[in-house]
Amino acid sequence: MLIAIGWLLFLPLFLLAQPADDWGAFIQRIPIEAHQGKNFRLQAAVKVEVVDSTAEAEIWARVDKKDNRAGFFYNMMDKPIRSDRWQVYVIEGTIDRGAEHLAFGGLYSRQGRFYFDDFQLFVENDGGQLERIPIPSGDFEGDSVASHWGYLKQREGFALTATSQAPYHGKRSALVDGSGFVKPPTYGNNVSAGRTATVNGIELYYETYGEGEPLLLLHGNSQSILAFTHQIPEFEKHYRVIAVDTRGQGKSTEDGQRYTYELFAEDMKALLDELGLDSVNVVGWSDGGNTGLMLAMKYPAKVRKLVTMGANIYINNSVIDKSVRKEVVQRQEALAADTSRAAQNAARLMALLLTEPNRVYEDLRAIHCPVLVMAGENDIIKEAHTRGIVAHLPNGTLHIAAGEDHYFPVNNPSAFNEVVLDFLDD
Secondary structure: OOOOOHHHOOOOOOOOOOOOOOOOEEEEEEEOOOHHHOEEEEEEEEEEEOOOOEEEEEEEEEEEEEEEEEEEEEEOOOOOOOOOOOOOEEEEOOOOOOOOEEEEEEEEOOOOOEEEEEEEEEOOOOOOOOEEEOOOOOOOOOOOOHHEEEEEEOOOOEEEEEOOOOOOOOOOOEEEEEEOOOOOOOOOOOOOOOOEEEEEEEEEEEEOOOOOEEEEEEEEEOOOOHHHOOHHHHHHHHHHEEEEEOOOOOOOOOOOOOOOHHHHHHHHHHHHHHHOOOOEEEEEEHHHHHHHHHHHHHHHHHEEEEEEEEEEEEEOOOOOHHHHHHHHHHHHHHHHOOOOOOHHHHHHHHHHHOOOOOOOHHHHHHOOEEEEEEEOOOOOHHHHHHHHHHHOOOOEEEEEEEOOOOHHHHHHHHHHHHHHHHHHHH
16 A cells, blocks of 8 residues: 655646546655756556546656746646556656656546556756666565655545556556546536536536526636636635636537637627626636636626636736746647647647737726736746736736745635635625
8 A cells, every 4th residue: 555645736837637536646756856957758557447438547747846836747637548458658848947856656537447557767868868767666566665656645435556467567566446436526527517508619518506696717728617626615605606618628619710718708708698697707717817808808798897817918928937838838749749639629728828818908908897816926927917917907906825826726725715705795
C-alpha cells in the first residue's frame, strides 16, 4: 500500500485538475534543480481494464519551483488512456528556471482496474542528448516502493497495490483497483439538473440549481461545469444558478468554427433567449470572465451584474508571462500530430488562448452594469492588466485576493464565494 501525500498542488495553468469525487492520483517527487532549463522526457507503461466505459488513466508531470508555485504541467487529460493492452505513454517538456523538484505519477478515474509500470525519466545533458535519470522504484519492484511513491489524492473506492499479474516489465507493476468504485452524482453530469438547448447550430449543455434571480456561471478554457463544484452549493442558496458547458467543452457540442469569445458570448445570449431570460447576473472565471465581458459589451441588456476572475481584454506578453505562452504553444504543437476530433478541438482551444481576446481597453466603456474584477495576487494575468480593465469600466470594482493565484475559486472557495455574494447581494 502506498503512503498518503495530500498537501501537494495538482493544478495546471489553464486546465483545472478535476475537482470531482471520481478520481485519484499517486506521486513521486525527485530533485531536479541541477537540470533547470533542460528538456525532459517522462514515460511509463499503462493499461486499463474498463468497467465503466468512461473510465480512464493518465500519467502526469509537474515542475515544482522554489517559490512554491508550479511550472511546467501536463496531465494527459486531453488524451485519456482506455486501452487494455500495455502501451508506453510519453510526456515531454522543459524544466523551468527556478525548479526544485519534478513531481509525476499516475492518474485514474471512475470504474476500472488501472495498471502502471516502468516509469522512466530522461533529461537533456550539456551535449543536447537525453540521459536517463534513475527513478527509485520506477518499476515497482522490491520492498521499497512505499518509501518512494505516495498518494497525491486518495479517494475511497480506489486501492493502490503492487501486483505480479502480467506486469509490463520485471515481476510487478502498480495496480489501482477501482472496479468497485461507485461514482457519486457530480456537477456537469447530473441527470436531474441537466438539460440541452440547441443554439447557433450546436447543443449547449447546462444545469440549473436553486431559485431566485438567475446567475449564469461561465468556466475557463478546457474546463466544464465541474469547475464550479465549490461554488454551486453556496450560490444556489441565493440564486437560480445556470451553469453552462461552453461550446466544444464538457458535454456541449461544437461545429468546427474558430473559437472566439465573441462567439461564446453569442452562444450565451442565444441560450438566455431560449430560456426566456431578459437579464442575468454573470460569474465568469478565466475564459469565462472574458466571455462575460464580451456578453456585457455586445448585449448590455442581458447582464445585471458581472463578476470576472482572472480575465483579460487582450493578449500579449504584457498580460501574461512568456513562459505561460510557451507552455500553451508546446501543448498546441503536441496536439498537432493527433488527427482525432478530440485532439483537434483541444488544439483549437489552445489557439484561442494564444490569439484571443484582441479588444482594447476603450471597448470596456460600452459596459455599464456593475462589474467586480477579481484576480489573485499571484495570478497568471498580470496585475497591471487587471487594474487596466477596472480603470476603463464605467462601474468597475477591483478585488485582488492576497496570497491567491488564478485558482482562487478552488484553492480558497469560501473566501471567493463570500466576495462574490457580497457584491451580487449589494
